[in-house]
Amino acid sequence: MASLRSNNNFHKKRIKRKRVIRWVLLPLMLVSLSFIAYGAFLFNKAESVMEESYNPIDREGKRAVNPFDENFSVLFIGVDDSNKRQFEGSSRTDALMLATFNQDDKSIKLVSIPRDSYVHIPEKNIYTKINHAHAYGGVELTLETVEELLDVPVDYYVKMNFDAFIDVIDALNGIEVNVPYTFSEQDSKDRKDAITLYQGLQTLDGEEALALARTRKLDNDIERGKRQQEIIKAIIKKSVSVKSIGNYSSVMEAVGKNMTTDLRFDQMKSFIEYATAGSNLNTETLNLAGSDTRIDGIYYYQLDEMALLETKAILKTHLNVTSESTKTPMDTASPSY
Incomplete structure (x- = not known):
């Protein structure tokens, strides 16, 4: 029993x-x-x-690189060719940022190029603001100008307009960024002082983040470049978080409507290795030192030649490449005034 x-x-x-x-x-x-x-x-x-x-550009002399096994670079081009601008092909760039990726230590370096930088524009053979390159010759001339300026290969490009910027951040339910000071700025529809942000760490939606990225009322192009770098890093941080998985579909829709790139989908999968590095991913921001100047009554940002040489050396080491051209620094230096 x-x-x-x-x-x-x-x-x-x-x-x-x-x-x-x-x-x-x-x-x-x-x-x-x-x-x-x-x-x-x-x-x-x-x-x-x-x-x-996908919109490839047939560039003479472009090197062949495998992003899965080799170091590579991507130029991010921000333009104001949204619906309000009717996607004008001659629009100037509002933001230029070169990202270099090192395969060995899974590190990224971000270099903001001030839009008013006084540089040589190849083909046109003139010196003017770097944001004019896109107006003169679109993405191709912009790539050539940046390659000549920084003396490193630009392997790929990603061109986005303001709509993509806004929609991506909104699809991620905002990003956390530190606002350095209180200010008012126009919105994406150019309505004056439509956005007001207050100093401090906070979560911004797409329109607010765009206002922070664009404003330079209280500082200069260099500080604006630094803010843009922080915003990019905040987007990356939010994108790779588990909480954002459910928003990926909306993010992709936002990107697809407002982006062109010469990266194929299979090549883009190489970014997964960097995204999964998590806290081990080392992202460093670099800025181009210089000073304000006026030439023939027009404002320019005059790059510091010695500081520019240092930045070139850092990028070459990170990409593990030799000099992109046979030109000496004096050959590409801005004419003195």
């Missing part, structure tokens, strides 16, 4: 244990399958979006 009672108890425990295991495993399996299905959906959606955004 005791033996029968013992067997019944053992049988009940086994049934209970199976029931517990079932209630634990089934939700886990459901979650896992959901992630797999969502991952497959995102993969297919990303591939479709990137195919629509």
Whole structure:
């Protein structure tokens, strides 16, 4: 009798244990399958979006690089050619940022190039503001100008307008950024003082982040470049967080409508290695030193030649490349005034 009672108890425990295991495993399996299905959906959606955004440029002398195995660079080009500007092909760049990626230590260096930098524009063979390069010759001339300025290869480009900037941040439910001072700025529709931000760490939506990225009322182009770098880093941080997984579809839709790039989808997957580096990812921001100047009554930002040489050396070391051209610093230096 005791033996029968013992067997019944053992049988009940086994049934209970199976029931517990079932209630634990089934939700886990459901979650896992959901992630797999969502991952497959995102993969297919990303591939479709990137195919629509893919716009290669036939550049003479462009080096062949494998982003999975080699160091590479990407020029991020921000332009105000949104709906209000009717996507004018001759628009000037509002932001230029070169990112270099080092495969060995999974590090990124971000270099902001002030839009008013006084530089040589190849092909046109003139000296003017670097943001004019896009107006004169689109993405191709912009790439050539940056390559000549920094003396490193620009392997890829990503061109986005203000709509993409706003929509991506909104799709991520905002980003956390420190606002250095209180100010008012126009919005994306050029309505004067439509956005007011107060000093301090806070979560910004797309329009607010754009206002922070654009303003230079209380400082200069260099400080604006630093803010743009911080915003980019905040976007990267928010994008790779687990909380943002459910927003990836909206992010891709925002990007696809307002971006062009010569990165193929299979090449873009190389960024996963950097994203999964997590806290081990080392992102350093660099800025081009210089001073304000006026030439023929027009404001320019005159780059400091010695500081520029130092930045070139840092980028070459990070990319592990030799000099991009045979020109000496004096050949590409701005004419003195």
